[in-house]
Amino acid sequence: MSADLNVDLGGLKLENPVLLASGTAGYGLEVERTADIGSLGGVILKSVTVKPRQGNPAPRVWETAAGMLNSIGLENVGLDEFCETTLPQAAGLGVPLVASIAGTTVREFASLAARIHETGLVKAIETNVSCPNVEKGGIQFGVDTGAIQAVVTAVRENSDLPLFVKLSAAVNDIAHLALAAAQSGATGLSLINTVPGLAIDALKRRPRLGGVTGGLSGPAIKPIALKAVWECHRATGLPIIGGGGIFDVNDALEFIIAGASALAMGTVLFKDPCRPAAVARELAGALERIGATGVASLVGTLKVEGTGKECGS
């Protein structure tokens, strides 16, 4: 019997754990053909804000060693168009959709959740409290336990959909923040958002990005993401959507072993749009090769000898 790819993340049921990460796949429609979306577990849509946003000045993307910086600045169509036009179109993709919401205030998170819940078109909500590319409401929310609790509570009051809090790993103690999310009723976590970074053109002494700083993604951040997933899984036991530089099925196994029940693939789409579908296709075989009967039974099975870690962090 082939390994079981079905996962259930606190009510978010997926036929396979491979999701497209928020922001990289737009609303899914833009990559429907090239990424073979029908073969994936689902799509986490680009973050939506209450009002439409134009985003940051160009250039917005810059390749770095084993990764890239982006400074899109949450350009999006806004809540009205998202609910009236975008979501109904994306629903036609026929795979589970997760809405990513980004508020600048707790009240905005509440109204985003309420309105999107009403459409009945998404299977879960991800709160983007960790975007590095917006001045207010982005990463600041995500570094403060009080703010995270307020956001989670507000979203919970307006929607009983599975709720995943997307955290930044650019914090002192991510497990502490994850616990705050857990205690206020989050279903799970989404780990990790891009890592803040800067690229410089020495000749011009100027930043490479119009938004000056950006968010680093791709294989360069994979070890950071794995550590965040592992720590948060140990601290909370919550279901985790894990991602950060997943390029192939071995990366996927590593994230599952660290504690992820689902996988978010993003930057790899730019390198090779077919890669997420390939991971979904190859995962059962890869699970069997390492002696796992399914995704669920492999989650968080990292073997760590001893308990007292004395150095490193």
Add this chain to the structure above:
Amino acid sequence: MSPAGGPVDGEGTVTRSIEVTPGNFLIEMAVESVGLLPSPRPGQFYMVDCFDGEGGGREHVLRRPLSVNEVPSWMSGSASVSFLVEVTGAGTRSLCSMPPGSRVRLLGPLGVAFDISSAPVLMVAGGMGIAPLFFAARVMDERGAPYELMAGFKTGASVYPRLGELKGEFQLWTDDGSEGVVGMVSDGVERKLSKSDFSSCLACGPEAMMAHVAALCEEAGVPCQVSLVSRMACGTGACRGCVRAARSEGNICVCSEGPVFDSRRVVFHGSDER
């Protein structure tokens, strides 16, 4: 694989790579799965993975957008596209050093093409801006449609050597006067527009050149299409990485709404991004 009509992510094989002028390479690739594809049109581009797949491609995560320079053949089993590539960084350097036989992944054809349905057309190319306009001229040659091409280069040594293959009229300009007329190619556009009745103008080159040409065309009442360059990640409108400000309505997405735009939608930059 994708249904007919959409871009396809496929494999190409480098069949020819020639340094046509210092630092500029003409790279021809045989492309697969052509049966499903419409032929690329002038102004369209491919997202080309400029690095071989070592290490699963982790070292370089972005493909490079490359404008089609020519479609030497487009039949099932024998389809090829060529790109004119300037070495400007790690990606283009890697691509231009690939020997024939190298395999690359490429997604396309992508983007909005030039509208060359009416003639006569004035084409204004600055430097590497010749890449898509050479293609447009070739297509118009095949149709027997009239056009005039004005092409500007830094110096005689950087003049695209294949211009002589064109059947239409062309005029050369160089910054240093070592070949053709001395000066910026856009300097000659006003006179050209006043002398003939062009149904449209196509411009591709440095931002300042396109801005100048666009302004002259607007004055003369000649519709002007410009092909823009931008840093891109996805090539299909998903990531919003290549977006820039529009003149009157929000943003324009260079990869999916362009790269060819009506010049009246564009806010030109003071300098070129590199």
